Amino acid sequence: MVNYLVYVSQARKGLGTADLEAILSKSRSYNPLHGISGMLLFADGRDGRRGSFMQLLEGDRDVVENLRATIFADPRHHSKIVIEQGEKPGRDFADWSMAFQNATSESLAGYPAFADLGSEHFYVRCQAGEAHRSLEFLKDFWAAEPRENVL
Numbered sequence: 001m002v003n004y005l006v007y008v009s010q011a012r013k014g015l016g017t018a019d020l021e022a023i024l025s026k027s028r029s030y031n032p033l034h035g036i037s038g039m040l041l042f043a044d045g046r047d048g049r050r051g052s053f054m055q056l057l058e059g060d061r062d063v064v065e066n067l068r069a070t071i072f073a074d075p076r077h078h079s080k081i082v083i084e085q086g087e088k089p090g091r092d093f094a095d096w097s098m099a100f101q102n103a104t105s106e107s108l109a110g111y112p113a114f115a116d117l118g119s120e121h122f123y124v125r126c127q128a129g130e131a132h133r134s135l136e137f138l139k140d141f142w143a144a145e146p147r148e149n150v151l
């Protein structure tokens with residue numbers, strides 16, 4: 001069994017490609033040394049809004065919890081909400097210290113439960129514990145979307 005956690009957050013205003021590169025570079029050096037794998041999704045902000053993150057962390061429970069605390073203290077994002085956590089039989093991103101996908105509103109349109117990622121409405125649903133099946137969503141999104149946008 002492996003422990004996992006999925007959270008969503010809102011990116012700091014003005015967060016750009018250089019920030020994403022720095023986050024991924026750090027993740028790809030730290031995570032393999034600590035047995036962490038996972039996926040980071042970045043949804044572009046629409047209509048002048050800031051972008052949103054959704055991230056899956058997989059690994060030993062204590063390590064996942066420590067990394068979650070470190071990430072949650074990072075000023076590059078705010079309004080973090082854990083939407084799913086628990087145990088699963090194995091890793092879904094075993095080959096990835098941190099897989100990355102950019103999600104556009106077009107690409108999210110095919111996933112009705114997550115199409116409004118980043119909106120007020122989505123955050124209200126997350127706070128109410130109504131964002132289900134986020135792990136399935138991340139796996140489906142990763143499997144279906146072309147990888148040209150991988151940073």
Ligand SMILES: Cc1cc2nc3c(=O)[nH]c(=O)nc-3n(C[C@H](O)[C@H](O)[C@H](O)COP(=O)(O)O)c2cc1C
Nearest residue numbers: 023026027030031053055070071072074076077098
């Ligand atoms: C959305 C987001 C996801 C992150 N994911 C990871 C991660 O998977 N692994 C990691 O080591 N750091 C990750 N970070 C960076 C950490 O929050 C933190 O900045 C870093 O580990 C601190 O190390 P530093 O002070 O040496 O940069 C992430 C940051 C953000 C904003």
